[in-house]
Structure formats: C-alpha cells, structure tokens
Amino acid sequence: MIAAPPTSPSSIIDQAVRDAVSSIAGWPPDARELPAVLVERxxxxxxxxxxxxxxxxLARTLRRPPITIANELAAAMALPPSFGRxxxxxxxxxxxxxxxxxLQAQLASIADAAERWGRSEIGRGVKVQVEFVSANPTGPLLFSHARGAVVGDVTARILAASGxxxxxxxxxxxxxxxxxxxxxxIQARMIDRPVPEGGYSGDYIxxxxxxxxxxxxxxEPVTLSEFGVEWVQRRIQEDLARLDVRxxxxxxxSSLYAGWDQETMAKLASLGRVAQHDGATWFKSDSGKDEVIIKRDGYPTYFWSDVLYHRDKFEKRGFDRVVDVWGADHQGQIGRVREALGVLGxxxxxxxxxxxxxxxxxxxEETVRMSRRAGVGISLKEMLDxxxxxAVRYFFLLRSADAQMEFDVDLARRQSSENPVYYAQYAHARLANVLTFGAGVSAQPxxxxxxxxxxxxxxxxxxxWPDVVREAAEAREPxxxxxxxxxxAAAIHRFYKNCRVVTEDAPLTAARLLLSRAAKTTIGNALGLMGVAAPDRM
Known part of the structure; x- marks a missing residue:
C-alpha cells in the first residue's frame, strides 16, 4: 500500500482551528461559516x-477580548504529537x-510520493474549461501571444493537479x-496588387x-481565406507544440452560426433584450449603454460571438466553470459578456x-514593439530558437499575468545564478548529482x-508546496x-553550499541524502507543473 503524501502544516493547523472553535465560550450554535483563510505565514x-x-x-462577534479568545482556542486545538509549539x-x-x-519525519513520505507530492482532489467532480491563446489565424504567433499561452497552459496544469x-x-x-x-x-500578393486597407503585408503572406x-x-478571396487560415493554424500549432502547449x-x-446564433437571438428577443436601430442589431443592457451585436454591414461583433460561444460552453457542453485567458485590452468586454450570460439564465x-x-x-538596449499587420516584431518561433x-515559460511566470513585463533576452540566455530558470534547474541538477554520488550509502538515516x-x-x-498548488488553483494565479x-531553489543552494551531503559519517549522509531526495522531488514537481524541464545534468 502506497502511503499518502504528507499534509501541509497550514492545513493541519487550519483543521485544528475549525475543530476547536466551537469550544470557545459564547460560540453560537448557528454560527456562520468560518473565513476561508484561517492560517497565515x-x-x-x-x-x-x-x-x-x-x-x-471573532472579537466583535463574541464581544470578548481577542487575547482571551486566543488563549481558549489555543488550549482547545488538537495538533499532532511533536508537531509544534x-x-x-x-x-x-x-x-x-x-x-x-x-519536519524530519515528513521527508520519507515526500520522497516516496514522487509526482503525487503537492497534488490534491479539491476540484474532484468539477468540469472546467480553460480557453487560451485563441489568436486570430491571420499570421504567425507573435512572441507577445506566448504569455497568454503559458498562463493558460500552466493554469490548466494546476487545475488538473488539483483534481x-x-x-x-x-x-x-x-x-x-x-x-x-x-x-x-493573399490575392493581392498573387496578382501583384497593393495590399487592401487594413490588410496584412508580412513575409508570410x-x-x-x-x-x-x-x-x-x-x-478568389473566400477560397484564399480558407487556405490561409489552415496554413497559419498549422504553423501556430507547430510553435505551440515546441512550447509544450497543447x-x-x-x-x-463559424460553428456558432449554424443555427445557434438564431436560437440565441430568439431567446434574447423573447426576453425583450434585442433592439433594431441605426441599421444595426443591439443587445439592450441594464447599464444604459446598449451593445451592437450585428453591425450595419451584416458582420457580427466580437461581443456577439463571445455571447454565443459562452452559452455553448455552459448550456451545450455542460462545463461547471470556464476560465478564459484574454489580452488586457479586452477588459471592458468582461462585464458585458457576464451580463448577457445572466440574462440567458x-x-x-x-x-x-x-x-x-x-x-x-x-x-x-533595444526594445522591440510588435505588429502583425506591418509584419514587424518578434515571432514565437524566433524567440524559441x-x-x-x-526560459520562455519560466520568465512569463515570474510576474503576475496582469502586470506588464519586459522580457530580457540577454538575461534569458545567461548561464548564471542571475538567470532564474538556470538557477532553478541547476538546483535540481545539483541534487541529482549528489544522489548519484551517494547511491551506495545504506545506513539508517x-x-x-x-x-x-x-x-x-x-x-x-x-x-x-501543497499550499502553493492549492492557492494557485483557487486564485488561478500560476x-x-x-x-x-x-x-x-535558493534554499537548496544554501543547503548544498553549507552542508556537505556525502561524508564518512554514514548515518548523517543517509539523512542528508533523504533530504536531498525530498527536495529534488519537490523542485522537480514544481518545474514540471510549470512545463519546465528538470535536468539531472547541466
């Protein structure tokens, strides 16, 4: 029978608090649910x-001094033997x-858990869709698109690791x-005519x-559009595969416009949410600012396609939750799409x-701006080369997705501790090396x-580590x-520098090898969940 991975300290403390809180004097039997976060570092x-x-x-609710409540709660908390003071x-x-x-007693369980260490079942039974990248198939993926690809991919990995x-x-x-x-x-290039206004002129055309x-x-433009979309989409999938994004x-x-659009329009109309004026079709919003869904030229707006698409996700395909990864310039669309979903029930x-x-x-010293239509900028393929x-994946995860960032190419190529991905991978390689060197040690740790x-x-x-994965899943913050x-990685390097692992002292060596194995498991799982290689040699 495989032993279960250890539980994180904060989870143990959290459970002890929840079990003990009802013993506090004056605790009401019909008390509301406790806050989600009870334990902090x-x-x-x-x-x-x-x-x-x-x-x-709780002080205000119970009308008692917080120090008194703390003393009672601490006395009632049942923590495991030798857990902590x-x-x-x-x-x-x-x-x-x-x-x-x-702490020492957890090492063997961590090492033996291998890839299971850090995983959980908090999402068991919940069907989630993560939609990401979704760049228009009108040209190769620019490097700027890769950030959304990495954020979406790692978010999906974290959710899957959480059940x-x-x-x-x-x-x-x-x-x-x-x-x-x-x-x-494409037609203009084939017949040697100027590119149409608003068209595309990159070398890929x-x-x-x-x-x-x-x-x-x-x-003919329609035929060439279909051919061009297929050509571009193949290249996009090739680039994403190199980035280990699937x-x-x-x-x-186009599948949304085979009857689903008409059915959805009819439903909104029956709810009094569709209006016709200025030659366009509008969604009547409670905000007082109606939204165009079909433009004067007959083309649907992005908003309308989003409404159809999300209704399809929830009603047709039955996802419990949906996570979309969008560019920051689409922020204003979120509230409008959510309002339309609410109207649709x-x-x-x-x-x-x-x-x-x-x-x-x-x-x-050069900073490059990107533009697909002008055919300038840096493609994902070029940066991967x-x-x-x-480096692409790790660097994109070094900052919150909603913060602007500068990707320093020189730093990403540097093989030194200044390069975060090199520093992390080197920590894994160091541990792998010392474990190989000490493989013959068989003493009791x-x-x-x-x-x-x-x-x-x-x-x-x-x-x-389990807390990090759980919190990243709950907050969707890869x-x-x-x-x-x-x-x-910093803790591993400090340990490696200050504690010689393999020595003539066999019991101490065995203990440090077990610590190294547990640490290697942990950083290997962390790198793996980010989609970054965990090399044994560098």
Whole structure:
C-alpha cells in the first residue's frame, strides 16, 4: 500500500482551528461559516512559522477580548504529537512554531510520493474549461501571444493537479472581416496588387501566396481565406507544440452560426433584450449603454460571438466553470459578456477571465514593439530558437499575468545564478548529482541530526508546496509556482553550499541524502507543473 503524501502544516493547523472553535465560550450554535483563510505565514520568524488570526476577527462577534479568545482556542486545538509549539501573543494571535522532529519525519513520505507530492482532489467532480491563446489565424504567433499561452497552459496544469476535470480549448476566429482581409491580402500578393486597407503585408503572406499558386488554389478571396487560415493554424500549432502547449480541441467560430446564433437571438428577443436601430442589431443592457451585436454591414461583433460561444460552453457542453485567458485590452468586454450570460439564465460567476498584460522584448538596449499587420516584431518561433522553451515559460511566470513585463533576452540566455530558470534547474541538477554520488550509502538515516538552519529552512519551504498548488488553483494565479520555485531553489543552494551531503559519517549522509531526495522531488514537481524541464545534468 502506497502511503499518502504528507499534509501541509497550514492545513493541519487550519483543521485544528475549525475543530476547536466551537469550544470557545459564547460560540453560537448557528454560527456562520468560518473565513476561508484561517492560517497565515508569519512575517517575522521570531514569531514562529504560522499564525492564526481568527481571534481578532471573532472579537466583535463574541464581544470578548481577542487575547482571551486566543488563549481558549489555543488550549482547545488538537495538533499532532511533536508537531509544534503554540504560543499566544497580543492582541490575539496564535503562533505556531514547527518542531524539527516533525519536519524530519515528513521527508520519507515526500520522497516516496514522487509526482503525487503537492497534488490534491479539491476540484474532484468539477468540469472546467480553460480557453487560451485563441489568436486570430491571420499570421504567425507573435512572441507577445506566448504569455497568454503559458498562463493558460500552466493554469490548466494546476487545475488538473488539483483534481479538476480540465479541458483545454483554442477558439479559432475563422470568419469575419479580418479573415476576409487575409484572403484579399493573399490575392493581392498573387496578382501583384497593393495590399487592401487594413490588410496584412508580412513575409508570410508571400509564402502563403506562393504555396497557393503552386497548388493551383483559386485566387478568389473566400477560397484564399480558407487556405490561409489552415496554413497559419498549422504553423501556430507547430510553435505551440515546441512550447509544450497543447489543446484538447480547436473550436471554430463559424460553428456558432449554424443555427445557434438564431436560437440565441430568439431567446434574447423573447426576453425583450434585442433592439433594431441605426441599421444595426443591439443587445439592450441594464447599464444604459446598449451593445451592437450585428453591425450595419451584416458582420457580427466580437461581443456577439463571445455571447454565443459562452452559452455553448455552459448550456451545450455542460462545463461547471470556464476560465478564459484574454489580452488586457479586452477588459471592458468582461462585464458585458457576464451580463448577457445572466440574462440567458447562466450564473455569470461561473466565468473567470484572466487578463494578460503586454510584453516588450529587450535585447541589449533595444526594445522591440510588435505588429502583425506591418509584419514587424518578434515571432514565437524566433524567440524559441533564441532562448528555448524553458526560459520562455519560466520568465512569463515570474510576474503576475496582469502586470506588464519586459522580457530580457540577454538575461534569458545567461548561464548564471542571475538567470532564474538556470538557477532553478541547476538546483535540481545539483541534487541529482549528489544522489548519484551517494547511491551506495545504506545506513539508517539519523534524521534528528538534520538540525542546521539550512536543513530546517529547506524542510520548511518544501512543506509549503501543497499550499502553493492549492492557492494557485483557487486564485488561478500560476505565477505563484515561479515565486515558490525561486525560494525553494535558493534554499537548496544554501543547503548544498553549507552542508556537505556525502561524508564518512554514514548515518548523517543517509539523512542528508533523504533530504536531498525530498527536495529534488519537490523542485522537480514544481518545474514540471510549470512545463519546465528538470535536468539531472547541466
């Protein structure tokens, strides 16, 4: 029978608080549900490892001093034997300091759990769709699109690791004005005419035109649009595959206009939400600012396609939750789509949207701006050739998706501790090397001797890994993985520098090898969940 991975310290403390809170004097039997976050890491290590702030929040409800509540709650908390020391501090904190013996006792379970370490079943039975990338198939993926690809992919990985039933989807805009312009741009290149206003002029248009000519494709814009979309989509999928990004399904926008659009329009009309004026069709909003859904030229708006698409996700395909990864310039669309879903009888809170901010690329002193239509900028393929997929993925996770970032190409190529991805991968490789070197050691580990500040620090950091995954899933914030991995890598390097692992002292060597194995498991899982390689040699 395989032993279960250890539970994180904060989860143990959280459960102890929930079990004990009803014993507090004056606790009402019909009390409302406790806050989601009961346990926090202390800001000052002298105050312990974790702090419970619940007494401060209960003081007003119970009309009692928080310090009194803290003392009663601390006395009632049933923590595991040798888990930690509990102290109460003014004005009403319960601080917990983990005992070295408990930390040491978790190492074998972490190492044996392997890839299961950090995973959970908090999302069991919940069907989630993550839709990401979904760049218009009118040209190769620019490097700026890769940020949304990484954010969406890692979000999906985190949700899957947390037990959710996850589907990954790419929405293909295969109709509309931009697609028509793609066909007209290819035609212009084939017959040597100027590019139409608003069209595309990159070198890839010449490649598509040359191939279309060689294959005797009809030079009609509609036919060329279809050919161009297929050509571009193949290249996009090739680039994404190199980035280790996959989708379970490509969803064609055109499929929404085979009756689903008419049915949805009829439903909105029956609810009094459709108006006709100024030659266009409008969605009547409660905000007082109606939204165009069919323009004067007969083309549907992006808003209308979004409404159809999301109704399809929730009603036709039955997803419990949907996570969309959009560019920050679409922020204003979120409220409008949610309002329309609410009108259609769908809980708008089931839709979460992650906004991804702009990326600039720095090479030396030069900053490159990107434009697909002008054919300038940096493609994803070019950047993958230059720095590789690991650097691309890791760097994009070093900042929150909703913060603008500058991608420093020189730093991404540097093989030194200044490069975060190199630093993290080197930590894994160091541990792999020392484990190989000490493979012949068979003594009983003297776990109680793992008591240096560097060993204890490494254990404390490792044991936060399940919390990091859970919190990243709940908040849909994949950058939390990179933040943790940076901290873990630093702890590993400090341990490696200050604690010689393989020595003539066999019991101590065996203990440090077990610590190294647990640390290697943890950082390997962290890198794996980010889609970054965990090399044994560098």
């Amino acid at each position: 202390t800001q000052n290590p002298t105050h312990g490892d974790y702090s419970v702030t619940l007494p401060l929040k 509990t102290t109460v501090a003014a004005p009403g904190f319960i601080n917990v300091t983990l005992e070295p013996a408990w 959710f039933d996850v589907q990954r989807e790419y929405y293909v805009n295969d109709r509309g004005r931009q697609i028509r312009l793609l066909g007209e741009s 010449a490649e598509i035109a040359t191939e279309a000519t060689a294959r005797a494709i009809s030079p 989708h379970d399904q490509l969803f064609l926008e 769908i809980d708008p809170q089931r839709l979460a949207v992650l906004l991804v901010q702009l990326v600039s690329v720095k090479r030396g 230059e720095v590789g997929p690991d 003297a776990l109680g001797r793992l008591d240096s500040e560097w060993e204890l620090e490494l254990m404390r950091v490792m044991l936060r 950058h939390r993985l990179a933040f943790f991995t940076d901290e873990l």
